[in-house]
Amino acid sequence: AQSVTQLGSHVSVSEGALVLLRCNYSSSVPPYLFWYVQYPNQGLQLLLKYTTGATLVKGINGFEAEFKKSETSFHLTKPSAHMSDAAEYFCAVIQRGGTDKLIFGTGTRLQVFP
Amino acid sequence: KAGVTQTPRYLIKTRGQQVTLSCSPISGHRSVSWYQQTPGQGLQFLFEYFSETQRNKGNFPGRFSGRQFSNSRSEMNVSTLELGDSALYLCASSQGTSGGIDEQFFGPGTRLTVL
Numbered sequence: 001a002q003s004v005t006q007l008g009s010h011v012s013v014s015e016g017a018l019v020l021l022r023c024n025y026s027s028s029v030p031p032y033l034f035w036y037v038q039y040p041n042q043g044l045q046l047l048l049k050y051t052t053g054a055t056l057v058k059g060i061n062g063f064e065a066e067f068k069k070s071e072t073s074f075h076l077t078k079p080s081a082h083m084s085d086a087a088e089y090f091c092a093v094i095q096r097g098g099t100d101k102l103i104f105g106t107g108t109r110l111q112v113f114p
Numbered sequence: 115k116a117g118v119t120q121t122p123r124y125l126i127k128t129r130g131q132q133v134t135l136s137c138s139p140i141s142g143h144r145s146v147s148w149y150q151q152t153p154g155q156g157l158q159f160l161f162e163y164f165s166e167t168q169r170n171k172g173n174f175p176g177r178f179s180g181r182q183f184s185n186s187r188s189e190m191n192v193s194t195l196e197l198g199d200s201a202l203y204l205c206a207s208s209q210g211t212s213g214g215i216d217e218q219f220f221g222p223g224t225r226l227t228v229l
Contacts, residue, residue, distance in 0.1 A: 032214050032215060036220075041222070042222055042223075043118070043204055043206075043220035043221050043222045043223055044204065044206075044220040045220070046217050046218070046219075049215075049217070051215050090157065092157075094214035095214070096213070096214070097213050097214075098170075098213065098214050099145075099162055099164070099169050099170045099210070099213070099214060100145050100147050100162050100169075100170070100206070100208055100210055100214060100216070100218055101147070101159050101162060101170045101172070101214075102147070102149070102157075102159060102206075102218065103159065104149075104156060104157035104158075105156075106156045107156060107157075
C-alpha cells in the first residue's frame with residue numbers, strides 16, 4: 001500500500017533562513033506528488049504538485065520541490081522564510097491512474113522566528 | 115468563482131446520535147472527496163463521489179456513509195456517534211476527470227465534537 005513519510009513533525013527556522021521539509025513515499029511506481037499547506041482553522045491549500053515532466057516544480061509563495069526517483073523523495077524548500085509561512089505542511093500522493101484518493105503524510109508544523 | 119463551502123462549520127453532538135454534514139463543491143466540479151482529520155490519525159480519506167456514484171472508499175466502518183446529488187453537492191452521515199469521531203471533516207472538490215491530476219480544492223471543514 002502507498003505510504004508517505006514526513007521526517008520531523010516540527011521544524012523551526014529564523015526569518016530569512018532556508019526552509020526544508022522532508023517527504024518520502026513508498027511505492028514501486030512513482031505516484032503523483034503534492035504539497036499542501038494548512039493555516040489555523042482553515043482547509044488545505046495546494047502549494048505545488050508533480051505529475052510528469054520537469055522534476056523541479058515551482059509552486060506558490062516561493063516554494064519549490066524536487067522529485068528524486070532514486071531517493072523516493074519530494075522535499076519542499078523555500079530559500080528565505082517569512083513569518084507568514086508559519087503553518088502545517090502536508091505531503092500527499094495519489095496513485096497513478098487512480099482517482100482522487102489523496103494519501104497524506106503526518107504533517108510538519110513550521111515555526112518561523114523573527 | 116465561489117470556493118468549496120461546508121455547513122455547518124461547528125457541531126456538537128452526544129454519543130449515539132447521528133450527524134449529517136454538507137459540502138457544496140466549486141461550480142462545474144463533479145468529484146467530491148471527504149477526509150477526516152484528527153490529531154492522532156492525521157488526514158484520512160473517507161470516500162469520493164463522482165457523478166452521484168461512490169468511486170472510491172477508505173477504511174472506515176459502515177457508520178460512515180455519504181451521497182452525492184445531481185448538482186454535485188454531497189453529504190456525509192455518521193450514525194451512532196462515538197467519542198473517537200470527534201474530528202475536523204474536510205471535503206474537497208475537483209473536476210475528477212484526469213485520473214488524480216486535477217487539483218483538489220478544500221473547504222474550511224466542519225469541526226465535529228462528540229460528548
